Amino acid sequence: MLTEITADGFGVDLDIVYATDRNFTGRPVYARPACFLNPEAADKLAKARDLAAAVGLTLRIFDAFRPAEAQWKLWHHTPDATFLADPRRGSPHSMGAAVDLTLLDRESGQELDMGTGFDAMTPLSFHASTEVSTAAQKNRFTLLGIMSAAGFDFYSAEWWHYQLFNARARYPVLSDAAAGTRMM
Numbered sequence: 001m002l003t004e005i006t007a008d009g010f011g012v013d014l015d016i017v018y019a020t021d022r023n024f025t026g027r028p029v030y031a032r033p034a035c036f037l038n039p040e041a042a043d044k045l046a047k048a049r050d051l052a053a054a055v056g057l058t059l060r061i062f063d064a065f066r067p068a069e070a071q072w073k074l075w076h077h078t079p080d081a082t083f084l085a086d087p088r089r090g091s092p093h094s095m096g097a098a099v100d101l102t103l104l105d106r107e108s109g110q111e112l113d114m115g116t117g118f119d120a121m122t123p124l125s126f127h128a129s130t131e132v133s134t135a136a137q138k139n140r141f142t143l144l145g146i147m148s149a150a151g152f153d154f155y156s157a158e159w160w161h162y163q164l165f166n167a168r169a170r171y172p173v174l175s176d177a178a179a180g181t182r183m184m
Helices: 039-054 068-077 134-149
Strands: 057-063 098-105 161-163
Touching (some): 039 057, 098 134
């Protein structure tokens, strides 16, 4: 069963981009903005939230559980295996085992500069890109440190993407109906 992550209940900021037209498809993919993770990922996210708070930061979540139907919609729009998991292989998002996020300054509420926006499908989005500003590199390393210390693995091509280690070997791909999330 998946755990619902709410802003008030979990102490994070939610901006579920795929429930809006502010994503690379230009239209909503989800019928409603909702955030779910499997229990292991939710526990690690709580640890990350606490680590971020200790240094004056808040987590802003762009995406977490992504029903298998949504993964197919994204893939049909842009079949690019560098930035999207092939749905035939299964995405850790569709297992409730991945989260896309950034950091906010707790005092101002402003997003930290990460050098690119969320879902920018360009080599500038790679964690190790030195083609973004020094400030953006430092902010990416801060996010990487928080998420790694909380127990997440990272994906080198997307500064915003973190997932559980070996998710594909441990968790099934879930449809919206199987997960009971009513996101589609």
